């Protein structure tokens with residue numbers, strides 16, 4: 001059996017950035033991945049400006065608190081200041097450009113203005129409350145790196161630099177193949193012995209959450225031709241295919257032969273993890289296919305821990321492995337088994353590390369734990385851990401974005 005870390009590293013290593021890129025307008029950039037470094041074309045701030053509403057002056061003109069100076073100008077943000085005359089003050093506001101000749105700003109709480117004159121009540125210190133030109137970003141400096149997924153902070157940087165578009169990698173196209181005669185789409189009546197297809201919407205929204213294009217969905221009945229046709233169609237249209245179910249040892253596990261008959265090369269692993277033992281990575285026409293276990297909780301865990309790093313790599317992202325956190329187990333009975341166990345847990349923040357409570361139902365067929373969990377806590381293979389043990393855990397919010 002392959003150990004979990006090796007399986008994760010192999011899938012992560014298959015995630016190579018695309019060669020193509022496209023230019024996208026700012027209002028459609030959220031969630032996209034930068035294809036080139038972004039270089040600052042402006043100093044920010046573009047000129048020294050005030051961090052406070054107050055008065056600009058020469059510190060040397062108001063050494064003694066109680067000094068009174070005439071107010072030369074009222075200069076609002078966006079207006080050009082006059083050069084400051086000796087022995088005078090200029091009224092300004094947060095963001096106003098500092099007048100030539102001024103070397104400090106005294107905030108208005110430390111001043112009293114009366115009849116065109118301002119009394120400075122506090123000692124004035126050179127340089128105070130001045131935001132210097134270029135202290136945030138300097139022209140020529142790389143401000144965003146290729147492979148960054150763009151969110152609110154990055155869009156603000158682009159906009160502040162005047163960029164109304166940016167080069168990004170194309171959205172990754174993912175195809176999802178579900179298999180099984182027992183599966184009926186939601187919304188249709190359920191015959192005896194059937195269940196609704198929950199993996200299709202689950203995997204589609206997991207992909208969308210990572211920023212892929214809307215996934216293409218196909219369902220194949222347990223039939224060799226249908227499975228082969230659906231697989232070929234998805235492989236042709238998509239950068240990555242995820243199949244789910246039908247890849248283990250059962251008599252109707254048809255995905256493996258379908259891949260082989262299409263000329264795919266297949267690496268099938270039993271990964272030492274629970275949930276999620278059977279996982280396969282195949283290559284078909286130069287594009288990856290990953291086969292996930294059919295049990296919904298197993299498919300979810302394998303997607304989160306093994307497939308999401310592959311997807312991030314294929315999207316061109318720099319950081320493909322999100323952070324692993326630490327927490328304290330809070331469990332009524334000892335946990336652990338022969339495989340690395342990934343327990344669905346809720347995390348409660350206390351004084352120190354968060355306390356991690358496992359869901360009472362940890363079966364790989366029981367969906368209710370997925371809708372409830374904040375993350376997956378890792379119990380290493382062979383360990384038997386009691387309440388109070390410190391463990392690694394992966395937050396859904398880190399690993400599914």
Ligand SMILES: Nc1nc2c(c(=O)[nH]1)N[C@H]1C(S)=C(S)[C@@H](COP(=O)(O)OP(=O)(O)OC[C@H]3O[C@@H](n4cnc5c(N)ncnc54)[C@H](O)[C@@H]3O)O[C@H]1N2
Pocket residue numbers: 178179180182183195196197198199200244245246247248249250253276277278292293294295296298364365
């Ligand atoms: N004799 C053995 N049996 C099984 C083994 C084994 O090693 N020896 N491994 C078990 C483990 S662990 C898993 S995980 C499953 C994996 O089986 P498959 O990946 O081949 O998946 P299926 O058999 O097709 O389905 C398993 C289970 O999941 C349900 N399922 C499948 N697709 C969906 C879907 N789209 N939506 C909802 N539910 C789905 C399916 O009905 C089955 O109940 O094999 C074990 N058996």
Ligand code: MOO
Pocket residue numbers: 273274275276277278293295298364365
């Ligand atoms: O290992 Mo299987 O993936 O639990 O259900």
